[in-house]
Amino acid sequence: MTTQLGGPAVTRAHPAPDKSSAPRSRDTSTAAQLVKITLLGLVVAIAIWAAFPLVENQAWIGLAILVATTGALLYLYLSPRHIPAKYLAPGTLLLIAFQVFPVLYTASTAFTNYGDGHRGSKQEAIVAIQTASVTQVPGSIEYALSVATTGDPATGPLVFLVTDPATKAVSAGDAHGLKRLDAADVTVTSTGKVTAADGYTVLTAGQASLRSKEITALAVPVEGGAIRSIGLSRAYEGKAGRVYVAGCDCIRDAKTGKAWVADGKTGSFVAGDGDRLAQGWKVNVGFSNFTRVVTDEDISGPFLRTLIWNFVFAIGSTGGTFLLGMFVAVALHSQKVRGRNLYRVLLVLPYAMPAFAMLLVWRDMFNKDFGLINNFFGISVDWLGQPMTARIAVLLVQLWLGYPYMFLVTTGALQAIPSELSEASRIDGAGAWQSFRRIVLPLLMVALTPLLISSFAFNFNNFNAIYLTTEGGPFQPDNPANGATDLLITYTYRLAFGGSGAQYGYAAAISIFIFLIVGTISAIAFRRTRAQEEVYA
Template sequence: MTPTHAPGRRAPRERSRGLLCQAARILLLGAVLAVTIWIVPVMIGQQSWLWLSVVLAAAIGIFVLYGTKRFVPAKYIFPGTFFLAVFLIVPIVVTIGYSFTNYGDGSRGTKEQAIAAITGNSVQQSADAPRYALAVAAEDGADEGAYVFYLVNPADGSVSRGSATEPLEPVPAGEATVTDGRVTAVDGARLLTPQEINEHYAELQEIAVEVDQDTAVRLLGVNQAFEGTKVLQYDEAADTITHTQTGEVYTVQKVGDSEYFVSESGERMSQSWVQNVGWANYARLFTDGKLAGQFVDAFVWTLVFAAGSVGLTFVVGFVLALVLDDERLRGRRLYRSILLMPYAVPGFIALLVWSNFYNRDFGLINQTLGLHLNWFGDPYLAKAAVLLTNLWMGFPYMFIVCTGALQAIPRDMLEAARIDGASRFQITWRVLAPLLLVAVAPLLVASFAFNFNNFNAIELLTGGGPFPANEYTRGATDILISMVYRIAFGGSGADFGFAAAVSVALFVLTGALAAIQFRFARVLEDVN
């Protein structure tokens, strides 16, 4: 008989479980609400409209889904969908957006920020210019460059602060500690040491903290700053910048695809701002003869590199898997463990070690074989070196995949083929290979897509070289992704807008090639 008191025992447990769930829900929704209230004003201040919409959509979705007992399936789908959007879809949208702009060196901020930088960099010190005791704080770390100047006026001891984006303002009481006329501690920030200020001096010297429309504060040594007069002053009504010493007026004019402040004599200021340039970046990619030729050459070599890497690693991995699949071979586990060693070495370490192997004078390959080949000086030898190194790094993966696929093939099919009189080659070619490809074809497509964008294999081994004379955009071994990197961070200055356009074109090419490969891979689905 079932005890009559069983329901009474379950009731307290169910109630306590319900209370715990309710408390967890309240904590979750409270945390989401608190984060939203805190971060929304920050994003509005930074004008980050895209991320603001993501945050608001996520907050509304969490409250709608987890604030009620309805939408049970959506409660499980939402987390994965959210992270997919944040880490995949939003970056794609941002990249596409940048591809229609002139975003890059000299044009990274708004027009207001560009004007502030132009006028701020023109600050000159006069004989009677006020000076301040300086302390530099790095709120987000010195490497990010989010520097804040904390200034103490020796005349009255007042403390002020400001940065490249925030004008000079009084410091709230209790935020900064002043000792011997200098700020020595700041709540929520780290003060840079004199040595750190010296290391970042060139960057700090470019910062001008605006006091008013005519004056700004700039660095003067590691522990002082001065308040100077702006030689270049902006007239908001006329939208012009005037040089107060020469009287020359700079007006907004379009130069190429971007707007700049240009004088009557045609002198252009280097600072611009982010602007919409339409399809100009894509037109430059496909109409500029030199760039179009480099893009085509890089695309062809990328196809050869990706297909060669996949093909060579698959053949070697398949052959080794076949050999070690023979049960008559002794020590198979030991051999398999040895063959997996390249896969256990971190890729960046392996690439750096292999780059030393190819040294013309002291490299292991030339010394062992008695050769004197300039591996990284000849375009064809450099490409061969890249394929050889990628083969060594990639065949263990194919070996693992093929070993698992071979072990999954029913042995009775192989016995039936032997009874029918098939030779070993015929069994391998007509039975094992088709059945194995059914399992590994999607992995081959994924491997092709990976190698199509295998930046490390190029950058860490050859650096994209060898480069032709007076050419820095693309080297002989540069694939599309490393060419994009060189465009974005090249020696001539970063051009993120154009690099984003090339990235979008690369994304479309990769997707189209993957779709074609999957279409051909469907043919294998008919193999039994």
């Protein structure tokens, strides 16, 4: 370039382009494209994998959501537009999958009778009742039996391969019914026993014997009865002792004539005398799971006691650990303390150890006969056998496990408070306690209140602390489902997975109660925290 500024011409040369940057940019772009294509291919592969069970179960709504989501992701990341959405989409999907969907599913379950005996549809309940009442009667057809599976021989779903003695036809049967197999796909001995079948793994005698209980329990429903096993090599087609009669919408006992009429409100078959068959079906029960907590005397009393103890435990655990942690942090904050770093390391040790292991250790330490605490102090206290001492024990364990966390966060907060504030208060004549109460503590509370709220929410649902220490006990003889140290979360767990029978609908309703309680308290506390921040800002 040449310019003339009233003097000799000046030639300015443009800087030579950096030729090395172009290949590097192309390499980066190519690598990014490969990564994007790989990730999108993985998304499509997962979608195809998930589509098969949805189609098999005829879950068309779920399939439509899967297709729409996959299509939207492909459009979003293959298009150069919508840059902000590209960053928001992964987090949004994970939020929906792991937060929103579980909450909505729990809420929907709370309005049903879902649980043991009420898991499937009415038709499935009828089939289960009829097959459970099957007995072998004179003239029952007997089949040559081979036990097979469509999966792993030790854990896969069981299938009966039976050969009809009259037609020599081979069928495969499971809990859903009987299916005829093509003769070309099976190998049958002269006695009618199937030794091989396409798509099935025939179990050996040893493999079948290991699953004998499952084989005995399996009933293949057929018209008017079911096929059950006689040992491992024979099966019979029995007749159902209880059959469904469509005219009365009831189950009728063939021997006694007793009838159990379908009750659509409770999802059960109920007789005139109030007798109820164990097998029912899933129905919507409205707010009955919620009202049980208030109206059922056998539930309302234990529930209220558990709720009160739950608050005591959460407040005691949070408050106790905070006070002890703050006291230790303030004591070690002074520059006059020698070896502060060593003390801090030693005090944090409980926090560095696995909590579940420490809970088990503490449980043994509280043992009445050989526990360290009783032996050390020369006493004989049944710590975990009495309601009051068991509650004291779990609070002490929580104090030991939780104070290091509060010590750490309080130490950090103290270091953020300017020392000039305390010095100015002392110049004005304030003592150490007045300076701490009027200056240090309010500033600490502004910084630590959100952590205290989260700690309260955590302790309100601290399942491990109770279940690994006392398992919710001790229990009263008249109420083995609700113990003295049970929190609502352990009580819910026992309802959902206890040996007396799962009540998922009722457990989900209690989970909603827990959510509302913790959410309400947290909202109020955070509002007060904002007010504090405005005062001390």
